[in-house]
Amino acid sequence: MELQDPNLRQRGRASLDFLAQMGVAAAPVSQKVTSEISDQMDPDKLPDDLDERDALINAALADSRAFATHRLMGDWHSRSYTRISTEAFEEILPELQPVLDKTSNGPASLELDPDLPLPDYWDGVHFHRTDGGWDGHEHMGYVHGEIIHKKMVARFFPGGIFQQRQNVAEMAPRDNYKRILDMGCSSGHFTTALANTYPDAQITGVELSARMLEHAFRTANANGWNWKLYQRPAEDTGFDDASFDLVASYILIHEIPADVVEKVFAEAFRLLEPGGDMIMSDATRYADLDKLGVWKADRGAKYGGEPFWRETASLDLAEIARKVGFEDVSADGIYPHVVKGRKPA
Ligand SMILES: C[S@@+](CC[C@H](N)C(=O)[O-])C[C@H]1O[C@@H](n2cnc3c(N)ncnc32)[C@H](O)[C@@H]1O
The missing domain is CATH 3.40.50.150 (Vaccinia Virus protein VP39)
Structure with missing residues (x-):
């Protein structure tokens, strides 16, 4: 087992594939939402205030199936990806553990500060709706760095x-x-x-x-x-x-x-x-x-x-x-x- 870009087990791989494909599938739904908005209003004349703009578009798309579908897909994705990625990680942990142990020593240095006053804007905030936030799992660094980034985000993010x-x-x-x-x-x-x-x-x-x-x-x-x-x-x-x-x-x-x-x-x-x-x-x-x-x-x-x-x-x-x-x-x-x-x- 390599430290980086690990081979996942079948279940983890299939679940991550599904998540990645859902990201890909959301793109045409989003385009449909855009065209429905453009059919109903002149995008250049939308309100300057961002909350007013959102409220106006929400009202215009109240009966849109594309809009409802896009929202549901996004919500399910955000709620599910940490659990799915963490489960995929836990499936490979027995083989990965020796690699994690081995790479805990080497030329790099790490200074953690358990007394660091973590800023309010960061502490307890679940960025990207990651369950528990950046420190939400004992191995969140691995889960985010290797599994979420490489097996999911990299596959639907352009460029x-x-x-x-x-x-x-x-x-x-x-x-x-x-x-x-x-x-x-x-x-x-x-x-x-x-x-x-x-x-x-x-x-x-x-x-x-x-x-x-x-x-x-x-x-x-x-x-x-x-x-x-x-x-x-x-x-x-x-x-x-x-x-x-x-x-x-x-x-x-x-x-x-x-x-x-x-x-x-x-x-x-x-x-x-x-x-x-x-x-x-x-x-x-x-x-x-x-x-x-x-x-x-x-x-x-x-x-x-x-x-x-x-x-x-x-x-x-x-x-x-x-x-x-x-x-x-x-x-x-x-x-x-x-x-x-x-x-x-
Ligand atoms: C989107 S990630 C950055 C990604 C990273 N540079 C990369 O290339 O993958 C943002 C990171 O900034 C960290 N962060 C947020 N506020 C910070 C601060 N005030 N000082 C240091 N790091 C911070 C977060 O904990 C998080 O890990």
């Missing part, structure tokens, strides 16, 4: 979720970084892209979830990487000023409130050496979508367990980057939306 991380890692302006910080490193997928792109760099990760960090730690050990992993908030890392030459993140921002986003950017600025680079990437900005696109994204976030999506997707991240001191700021791309900036030399 290749791992290729996207690799693309973002390669978008940093230089190719010779030596000290990289990954903020919100979770189970280590973007950290892996950074390690592959900058093999000579010392890579550090900060993350609030102990369970996610444990899987990142095992991933690093399995690959011979000497990552330094810390259970610390991205907005208050405790590292010295000028500790890094690249500070990066991949889809952290939509999971934190808007005021914390600014603190995270300010912390990135503090942590960079003069001339150092920041690259933060996240979900599509509402400003880059039409009114119907915003409605869909907003509704998906509301029912999909994304409490800060609306407020962060409404931010101008380039403006925040400039406000905290970055220069040469750029913000491009629909998904992911990538914000870059340099600390003045």
